[in-house]
Amino acid sequence: MKVIVINSTPINPIVIGRIKGAYGILGWVKILSFTEKIEDIFVYNPWFIFFRSKWKVIKLEYWRLMNNKNYIVKFFNVSDRNHAMALSQHNLVVESIQFPKLYNKDEYYWKDIIGCKIMTINGKCLGRVISIIDTKAHDILVVRSEEYGFTKYVDCLIPFILKKIIKDVDLIKNIVVVDWEIYKF
Template sequence: MININSKKPNNPIMIGKIGRAYGILGWIKVFSFTEKKEKIFFYFPWFILKKEKWETIQFDKWKKYKNNFIIHIKNISDRSIVSTFTNSEIFIEKKILPILKKNEYYWDDIIGCDVFNIKKKYLGKVINLIRSQNSDILIIKNYLQKNISEKIMIPFIHKKIVCNINIKDKIIVIIWN
């Protein structure tokens, strides 16, 4: 079931993405961005932005499929209809996430933080994080230096590289050149 007249979610946070249709009966692949992949099914409602309008999606079934999942959207049993959702990002309202303890944060809180080294040199702004086998990685872009179009990738290792994270002021201090 899709609710096209949905209002914009308050403080939306992306938790996944919809992939390609699976089979002919209205199933579609879903990729979870939550730390524990199954947790995506604990947060509702799901919102997607389609043709500049917010919609909510409800599904009636889900299954683990390889390293991700497939879902069946309520009242849709047609591959061509469900295919229109391919590449849609899945959002929830941030307020439904669990409240974190002191010095804990969500990745979404890190994105947009200004990054400085311990000598107070501005390195750039966090534009993304990626998970690797050994550690998470900050992706930083310096918008102030016009001649540098490259992104800096810095391991997100507490105390060895990341000295301080101030979510309130959106500042991260790292040990880096």
């Protein structure tokens, strides 16, 4: 398989999408965008994939919207279904410096929230954010507590509702303050 390679490795890789699978016989692939607006995935360039134990840059040749919510793309030098299938289930990654700088204290990227410590308004540490679930109603923080030891942990789901539940986000201290209690049964 011949993929355009630039001698570059992302220093702070951020996943912005995923190659879902081959589309047709001419090397097109279906992609899933993780950006807030699905079309914003095309704002970022270049895309990287971790393919066969190496970072590779993949270059878009064409893209188009299918059924109002999914995109298909054609990469340079991917010319048939077999090549497209080899790329299936790989994450689409960009360098984090491509994201616009945020100047407002109340603005942040989800990538900046992941890893933050979650503290209650009473000063109790609930754990650290390990991921964020996107739902139609609101986003959910997945918080992992390690209070049961290094090998056992408990995950807690906390809705990301500003002012009501999320009281403060301090990215300098890596702390999110929440009005939330965990009840043990």
